[in-house]
Amino acid sequence: MKQSAGILLFKRVSKKIEVLLVHPGGPFWKNKDLGSWSIPKGEFTDEESAREAARREFKEETGFAITEKEKMLPLTMVKQKSGKLIYAWAVEKDIDATAIKSNHFEIEWPPKSGQLKSFPEIDKAEWFSLEEAMQKINSSQAAFITELQQLLSQK
Numbered sequence: 001m002k003q004s005a006g007i008l009l010f011k012r013v014s015k016k017i018e019v020l021l022v023h024p025g026g027p028f029w030k031n032k033d034l035g036s037w038s039i040p041k042g043e044f045t046d047e048e049s050a051r052e053a054a055r056r057e058f059k060e061e062t063g064f065a066i067t068e069k070e071k072m073l074p075l076t077m078v079k080q081k082s083g084k085l086i087y088a089w090a091v092e093k094d095i096d097a098t099a100i101k102s103n104h105f106e107i108e109w110p111p112k113s114g115q116l117k118s119f120p121e122i123d124k125a126e127w128f129s130l131e132e133a134m135q136k137i138n139s140s141q142a143a144f145i146t147e148l149q150q151l152l153s154q155k
Helices: 050-062 130-136 139-153
Strands: 003-013 016-024 041-043 073-079 085-092 104-108 116-120 122-129
Touching: 003 050, 003 139, 016 130, 016 139, 041 050, 050 085, 050 122, 073 139, 085 139, 116 122, 122 130, 130 139
Parallel strands: 003 085
Antiparallel strands: 003 016, 003 041, 016 122, 073 085, 104 116
């Protein structure tokens, strides 16, 4: 079974919470917006913990590190329609979303052209209010935002 791990970054701006979401790169996602954003995440195997994978993937997709010192609040795992399990942690940290540096992947593009083209895994990152984020995020990951909201309202 496939599994992914990621980080839901959040910050407080004038008593409101904002979350960082990333938009997948590549030609398939080029003109897609609502429902296509995600937390920075990626697949991992049993050779590393979900927590380690979440930190590694965040660095690979944004260029920013989540250090051991930063508190990672565990969120409830979600299961996507495909059956893939996604583990996530919420971390309070402010980064410059315009300064992300993502790793790249190669695919044949255009299809059946025989040409390999390189695309960034993530083409952009943005901070969103919780309301905006709920519209932008892949619906299977919306539970992470809802849970973060509940966790922060209890504090």
